[in-house]
Amino acid sequence: MKYGHFDDVHQEYVITTPKTPLPWINYLGCNEFFSLISNTCGGYTFYKDAKLLRLTRYRYNNVPADINGKYLYIKDGDTVWNPGWQPTKTELDSYECRHGIGYSRFTSSKNGVKASVLSFVPLNDNCEISQLTLTNGSSEDKKLSVFSYVEWCLWNADDDMKNFQRNLSTGEVEVQDSTIYHKTEYRERRNHYAIYSVNTKIDGFDTSRDAFLGAYRGADSPEAVENGKCTNSMASGWSPIASHQINVDLAAGETKTFIFVLGYIENPEDEKWESYGVINKTRAKEMLAKYQTDAQVDEAFAALQAYWKQLLARYTVDSADEKVNRMVNTWNQYQCMVTFNMSRSASYYESGIGRGMGFRDSCQDLLGFVHLIPDRARERIIDIASTQFQDGSAYHQYQPLTKKGNSDIGSGFNDDPLWLIAGTSAYVRETGDTSILTQMVPFDNDMSVAAPLMDHLKRSLDYIINHKGPHNLPLIGRADWNDCLNLNCFSAHPGESFQTFGPSEGPVAESVFIAGMFVKYGEEYAQLCELMGDDTEAARARKEVQAMYDAILKDGWDGDWFVRAYDAYSHKVGSRECREGQIYIEPQGFCVLAGVGVKEGLAEKALNSVKERLDTKYGVMILQPAYTEYHLELGEVSSYPPGYKENAGIFCHNNPWVSIAETVLGRGDRAFEIYRKTCPAYIEDISEIHRTEPYVYSQMVAGKDAKFYGEAKNSWLTGTAAWTFVNISQYILGVYPTHQGLSVDPCIPKGFGDFSITRKFREGIYHIQVKNPQNVEKGVVSMTVDGKAVDGHIIPYEKGKEEYNIVITMG
Numbered sequence: 001m002k003y004g005h006f007d008d009v010h011q012e013y014v015i016t017t018p019k020t021p022l023p024w025i026n027y028l029g030c031n032e033f034f035s036l037i038s039n040t041c042g043g044y045t046f047y048k049d050a051k052l053l054r055l056t057r058y059r060y061n062n063v064p065a066d067i068n069g070k071y072l073y074i075k076d077g078d079t080v081w082n083p084g085w086q087p088t089k090t091e092l093d094s095y096e097c098r099h100g101i102g103y104s105r106f107t108s109s110k111n112g113v114k115a116s117v118l119s120f121v122p123l124n125d126n127c128e129i130s131q132l133t134l135t136n137g138s139s140e141d142k143k144l145s146v147f148s149y150v151e152w153c154l155w156n157a158d159d160d161m162k163n164f165q166r167n168l169s170t171g172e173v174e175v176q177d178s179t180i181y182h183k184t185e186y187r188e189r190r191n192h193y194a195i196y197s198v199n200t201k202i203d204g205f206d207t208s209r210d211a212f213l214g215a216y217r218g219a220d221s222p223e224a225v226e227n228g229k230c231t232n233s234m235a236s237g238w239s240p241i242a243s244h245q246i247n248v249d250l251a252a253g254e255t256k257t258f259i260f261v262l263g264y265i266e267n268p269e270d271e272k273w274e275s276y277g278v279i280n281k282t283r284a285k286e287m288l289a290k291y292q293t294d295a296q297v298d299e300a301f302a303a304l305q306a307y308w309k310q311l312l313a314r315y316t317v318d319s320a321d322e323k324v325n326r327m328v329n330t331w332n333q334y335q336c337m338v339t340f341n342m343s344r345s346a347s348y349y350e351s352g353i354g355r356g357m358g359f360r361d362s363c364q365d366l367l368g369f370v371h372l373i374p375d376r377a378r379e380r381i382i383d384i385a386s387t388q389f390q391d392g393s394a395y396h397q398y399q400p401l402t403k404k405g406n407s408d409i410g411s412g413f414n415d416d417p418l419w420l421i422a423g424t425s426a427y428v429r430e431t432g433d434t435s436i437l438t439q440m441v442p443f444d445n446d447m448s449v450a451a452p453l454m455d456h457l458k459r460s461l462d463y464i465i466n467h468k469g470p471h472n473l474p475l476i477g478r479a480d481w482n483d484c485l486n487l488n489c490f491s492a493h494p495g496e497s498f499q500t501f502g503p504s505e506g507p508v509a510e511s512v513f514i515a516g517m518f519v520k521y522g523e524e525y526a527q528l529c530e531l532m533g534d535d536t537e538a539a540r541a542r543k544e545v546q547a548m549y550d551a552i553l554k555d556g557w558d559g560d561w562f563v564r565a566y567d568a569y570s571h572k573v574g575s576r577e578c579r580e581g582q583i584y585i586e587p588q589g590f591c592v593l594a595g596v597g598v599k600e601g602l603a604e605k606a607l608n609s610v611k612e613r614l615d616t617k618y619g620v621m622i623l624q625p626a627y628t629e630y631h632l633e634l635g636e637v638s639s640y641p642p643g644y645k646e647n648a649g650i651f652c653h654n655n656p657w658v659s660i661a662e663t664v665l666g667r668g669d670r671a672f673e674i675y676r677k678t679c680p681a682y683i684e685d686i687s688e689i690h691r692t693e694p695y696v697y698s699q700m701v702a703g704k705d706a707k708f709y710g711e712a713k714n715s716w717l718t719g720t721a722a723w724t725f726v727n728i729s730q731y732i733l734g735v736y737p738t739h740q741g742l743s744v745d746p747c748i749p750k751g752f753g754d755f756s757i758t759r760k761f762r763e764g765i766y767h768i769q770v771k772n773p774q775n776v777e778k779g780v781v782s783m784t785v786d787g788k789a790v791d792g793h794i795i796p797y798e799k800g801k802e803e804y805n806i807v808i809t810m811g
């Protein structure tokens, strides 16, 4: 069942009922100011950091769900309704929500009045615009009142939900003309405030939540709206809000628009005040002056659309499969940009107050957006590398505002160092910019111990080499990519963090997955060394890679698939010897995509085992059989009920690894089958089962052991976005950046047909046509570049050249 449809022309998902199974959201903002907005106008706003600089309050875990957002109430006689349906939930005569690229548009009607709300964050301003257009489609003149409503968060979203003894007394506001200024803590240690304004004279306002809502009432039935009159309340402590009242006379057939602006303003320390106790509003007024007329809003909106258009044009495909086109050209790349901005911090499943930026997550996200915003990818790599320790290990997370590592979680996740090589290699292959490798980068943010980035990568590699266990496989530490495989934790009491509890970095437990990573990224490191002219170091790295390869075949092979790990007693994890958890997806995908066991015929066996034991109609499960008991020696993985999350869920992130691995073997049909099963556009029809947004990937779909088999959770912020984009764009469609130039070597399902790709790569635009007359899954028999035959399938890069026309013939 569907709750909407794709509009490919406008690159929008059109939701046609507010009653979606879960809130279906969108993200507004490209730089520093962000809003989450659901299909019922729920959501929240922050500047730079969802924990430390939160503008509006959100109620997590609330009933009814998804309460608090930027609400507009329309009072038409005795009827009060919202264009986004919530919070009054007055039945609408029509409803539509279009989530577009960086904006959302709601269009609803009730009793002959049509309301349309366009919300977006303009490119270079720290504000969100909501343009309300009201049209009286009835034959009578109407006297309406419009009420806006946002509830301020007292900046630190974590403290805001806990520290009531203080917070209920700190709230302060100012009101001038049609602008409400939220200035809590401005008097003392803050130099920033928030504003909510509208471009018309108002007929009243409220800034006290209790005054606006009334005692014991919620946002679904504000007393002020019911009475048709705001109370002009001035908040002092308690919960400050911002509400405007605008009385609107709307003749039959008439249309009026109103522009609401929610913004964030920072003042220099010595310019904080206008007069004693009165905040300096100059910057606020400058910002507001830019959004007073519809023409100004149209212009800002057009600029935003143009920005996205040029961004998404950097990789486009035109194939016979409209779902592939739709995901590649729009939604998958869009989600990659959202993960760039948010990492795992702020979504409807990530509260924005927990995790900051993850080291491994951010490095992997980079793989999905480096072609879109190479300059910002460069900056991100430097930020991440700056949190590395001198021994090559790394803070597992860092805070986006301060860019400092989080010491409460610390280090010890032994896959982390290698992801830095992955991200850097992708950046250098994409851009050819080797200057990043010689840039001085601090360790643990301490510039006095800086070293060139290349040296950071060397330490990453050496960290693994210097931390091997009894089978010469990498020690796992607290966990590797699978955060829930906590082989050194032994937690027996509730509330202990599985990741940081216990002797978390034991000398015995080993990871075959990290070994696979080492083979893959050790080789990429060697290529970077060669690029820098250091053949000795390249040779050293390759020797270590070979040793690791041998160790995997010796002790990491279980007969029909790769072993997952060795636990702290040196017992196998993910082996036929185990009662539960006999086979795990990660080493099958990663070892094979790294090339391990291909020539020995083991790779094929491993992938066949995946198909036989882990595959479902909704995707490939992370392990089988599910753990039905808690295993002290394995940790969190066995704490989840069977079928959920890391315990035999379909963890979407590693499905593309297996799909990529299939392309290594040239099995295009199977690679695509795996791609298709978790691909949002393909499963739109089962939205009532899948439940999360049908235009983006979710972290997890419940596996076959789960009660709600097929149900997804944790949409938007997942490494799945980057990895599926890598899979479809670089391996299935086959356009892969190498140091020598773009390689085109597709691996597609039979019957996929001819297709073409336009791709920006360095200074050039590449127009690539792929012909497949023999209908093969893989193999390139010939290539022409600008009409001339060229051997192989790598388009030689020519510095400065701006246009390439390529024809590839498969066979």
Ligand code: GLC
Residues within 6 Å of the ligand: 344, 358, 360, 361, 480, 481, 482, 483, 484, 646, 699, 718, 719
């Ligand atoms: C979450 C984490 C990621 C981890 C994965 C598997 O998505 O953000 O770092 O690799 O879970 O446990």
Ligand code: GLC
Residues within 6 Å of the ligand: 483, 484, 499, 636, 645, 646
């Ligand atoms: C839990 C989740 C895992 C996530 C981790 C982050 O372990 O299951 O997916 O990566 O928390 O700390």
